[in-house]
């Protein structure tokens with residue numbers, strides 16, 4: 001097939017990008033370097049994904065269904081409750097725990113790794129929580145359609161470390177991700193970051209304040225001790241088993 005076959009509009013290349021580097025839907029080019037899929041899903045996980053994901057949808061997030069990037073109606077979703085966001089919830093331990101402990105809050109989780117999403121759905125099937133919505137995809141697409149100043153809290157827990165220096169720009173704590181997050185958070189909102197990677201701590205403390213946040217630590221205990229409402233995640237358990245030290249960083253969105 002040629003680069004531009006007959007079925008492709010002339011302004012759109014065969015890779016789906018136009019001359020401005022956008023997809024036909026208008027979506028900007030966003031590389032995602034993580035994994036979308038792992039082990040083969042069990043039949044009950046496939047069923048959960050089919051049956052539960054549509055019910056848990058936060059609304060039109062994808063570029064195909066929402067090319068004009070209309071903001072989500074959080075009021076309709078959560079009836080005026082505070083709204084929290086968890087980026088990359090993995091197996092969903094923390095998200096399910098926070099949802100159960102905070103029924104007066106609405107929580108949206110974003111996770112592109114379908115096996116992780118299936119794990120969260122398994123938890124929600126056992127202990128249903130009406131205050132959870134799930135975007136099974138990239139948090140950047142979700143942040144596009146979150147209304148400005150709509151979130152009171154965000155969690156980034158054990159984000160992918162990308163240890164090689166040449167990959168540091170793939171980390172979530174870059175302005176590409178932090179600026180839209182800052183836009184979606186209310187002034188005074190809390191942003192929690194947990195990581196076991198010292199160089200990730202360094203980059204977080206360098207980049208997050210540049211996006212309009214203040215680090216709230218007053219002494220070492222503030223980053224050594226987990227938050228009072230913490231539940232350990234799968235990645236934290238792995239880090240502890242492998243002898244790494246968790247760091248708990250708390251930021252506040254400036255007013």
Ligand SMILES: C[S@@+](CC[C@H](N)C(=O)[O-])C[C@H]1O[C@@H](n2cnc3c(N)ncnc32)[C@H](O)[C@@H]1O
Pocket residue numbers: 034035087088089090091110111112113116137138139140157158159160161233234235236
């Ligand atoms: C190291 S895992 C940690 C998972 C979980 N938070 C925990 O502590 O067990 C990082 C997770 O972030 C997810 N992730 C990576 N990039 C993301 C993005 N752009 N939007 C949402 N999630 C993302 C990955 O799929 C992965 O599940």
